[in-house]
Amino acid sequence: SLQHVQVTEAQLKVTANLRYQIENTGLKSLFVRVPTNATGLRLRGDQVADFVAQPNSITNGLQLWEVKLHRRAIGKYDLQATWQTPLAEAATNTLIQGILATDARLQRGFVTLQSAGRLQLTTTTLPTRM
Secondary structure, eight states, rough: OEEOOOOEESHHHEEEEEEEEEEEEEEEEEEEEEETTTEEEEEEETEEEEEEEEEEEOOOOOOEEEEEEEEEEEEEEEEEEEEEOOOOOOOOOOOOOEEEEOOOOOOEEEEEEEOOOOOOOOOOOOOOOO
């Protein structure tokens, strides 16, 4: 996955690109975990029919979503998620939570940060390997 986070004075704008390598059997739906405070979530990809939040599935601040496809996908499959996360007024720090592909055997992720306007960004704590 590659997640691009644009930081403004009022919100985080996140674009996450996931590339799946689906082997052995086709999948008619995919499951991802998105931060619970994400607003305006949009999931796009070839053959995406619908995406639905799963009830009672919040874990560690992440909500489980089912991405339903028109037909089965096998091989390489790209999925893009976009959302915004509001920031508290005059916030000086924030935690960036990313998207997780559930039921993936291996997931590698990269994050880019971009400031908008006259903001200065610094990182204090980097995530540990999972």
